[in-house]
Amino acid sequence: MILVTGAAGFIGFHLCKRLVADGYEVVGIDNLNAYYDPSLKEARLAILAGFKGFTFHRLDMCDYEGLRAIVDRHRPARICHLAAQAGVRYSLTNPFAYQKSNNEGFLSVLEIARCCRVENFVYASSSSVYGGNAKLPFSESDRVDNPLSLYAATKRSNELTAHCYSRLYGLNCSGLRFFTVYGPWGRPDMALFLFTKAILEGRPIEVFNGGKMKRNFTYVDDIVDGILLTLSHPLPSEIYNIGNSRAEDLMDFIGEIETNLGTKAAIDFRPMQAGDVPATIADIDKLSRLGYAPKTNIDAGVKRFVQWYRDYYRV
Numbered sequence: 001m002i003l004v005t006g007a008a009g010f011i012g013f014h015l016c017k018r019l020v021a022d023g024y025e026v027v028g029i030d031n032l033n034a035y036y037d038p039s040l041k042e043a044r045l046a047i048l049a050g051f052k053g054f055t056f057h058r059l060d061m062c063d064y065e066g067l068r069a070i071v072d073r074h075r076p077a078r079i080c081h082l083a084a085q086a087g088v089r090y091s092l093t094n095p096f097a098y099q100k101s102n103n104e105g106f107l108s109v110l111e112i113a114r115c116c117r118v119e120n121f122v123y124a125s126s127s128s129v130y131g132g133n134a135k136l137p138f139s140e141s142d143r144v145d146n147p148l149s150l151y152a153a154t155k156r157s158n159e160l161t162a163h164c165y166s167r168l169y170g171l172n173c174s175g176l177r178f179f180t181v182y183g184p185w186g187r188p189d190m191a192l193f194l195f196t197k198a199i200l201e202g203r204p205i206e207v208f209n210g211g212k213m214k215r216n217f218t219y220v221d222d223i224v225d226g227i228l229l230t231l232s233h234p235l236p237s238e239i240y241n242i243g244n245s246r247a248e249d250l251m252d253f254i255g256e257i258e259t260n261l262g263t264k265a266a267i268d269f270r271p272m273q274a275g276d277v278p279a280t281i282a283d284i285d286k287l288s289r290l291g292y293a294p295k296t297n298i299d300a301g302v303k304r305f306v307q308w309y310r311d312y313y314r315v
C-alpha cells in the first residue's frame, strides 16, 4: 500500500494512475483546493476511481488527526508526498497559503511517516531551491541558501526538515527537485497551459525576460519513472534533481506549441518577474545512477499535451 498526497493534482494523478495500473494498492489524499479550477482535479479523480486499487480521502494535510486515522486504517508501507501550494508567482501575493500547506502540512505528513515507521518517504521539492545560483547546470552538491521566492524557501525548508527526521529517527527520505513538469492534465497556471489557451482564444501570450529563458521541460511520464525509482530505493537522506536531459530555449518551446496549434502566437514581451530565474537546467547524473533515463522530447510531449487540451476542452 502506497499513500500519495496531492493525488488529485497534476503529478499525483499521473503517479497514482501508473501505480494502480502496475497493480499497487494506492490511497490518495487531496483537499481539492481552488488554487486552480477544482473541476480539473475532480476529472482526474474520476479516472482514478475506475481503478480497483485506488481509494481516495478528501482531507487537508494539516489535519494531523484525520491523516492519522487514514494511515491507521490503510497502513501504507511507503508515502509519496506531493501535496503542496505550488507556483512561484502566487507566493508573492499569497504567502500564508505556503506557510500553511508547505510548512505545517509537510510536518504533519512527515510526523505520520515517522510514527507509522514507513519504509520510505519520498517528497516533492523543486528546482526553485537553486534560486540565484549562477552556476549551470544545477547540481545537488551546489549551495542552496539563496532562495528567490517564499515558495522556494518552503521547499528548501522541507529538505532540511526531512534530513533532520532522517538523522533523528532513522526515517528513509528522498526529496525530488522537479524541473518544469509538463504533459496532459497539466496545471492551468503553467506556461504550456497558459500559452495554449491564449493562442486558441486569439489573445497574446505574456513572455517574460524578453523570452531569454531556458528550462529543462520534463514530461510527466519521465517524472513518474523517477518517482517510482526513488520509491523503490529507500535511503537515509537523499536529494535528487529530476529533469529532462536537455534544456530548451523558451522560444523553441513556444515554437513547438505554435506548430501543434497551426497558429503563430502574438507575443507580449515583458520584463523579468520578481522571484523568477532566467535558467533552470538540471544535472541529472545522480538519479541516472539509479537508472533514470528521461525519454520524451518536447516534440512528442507538447503534441500529447495539445491533443489532450483539445479533447478535454473540446476546442
Ligand SMILES: NC(=O)c1ccc[n+]([C@@H]2O[C@H](COP(=O)([O-])OP(=O)(O)OC[C@H]3O[C@@H](n4cnc5c(N)ncnc54)[C@H](O)[C@@H]3O)[C@@H](O)[C@H]2O)c1
Binding pocket: 005, 006, 007, 008, 009, 010, 011, 012, 029, 030, 031, 032, 033, 041, 059, 060, 061, 062, 081, 082, 083, 084, 085, 086, 087, 100, 101, 105, 124, 125, 126, 127, 177, 178, 179, 180, 181, 182, 187
Ligand atoms: N509541476 C511542476 O513543474 C513542479 C515543479 C517543481 C515542484 N513541483 C512540486 O510537485 C508537487 C506536485 O505539483 P503539481 O504540479 O502536481 O501541483 P498541483 O497543484 O496540480 O498538485 C498539488 C495538489 O495538492 C493539493 N493540496 C495542496 N495543499 C493541500 C493541503 N493542504 N492538503 C491536501 N491537499 C493539498 C492540491 O489540491 C493539488 O491537487 C508540488 O509539491 C509542487 O510544489 C511541481
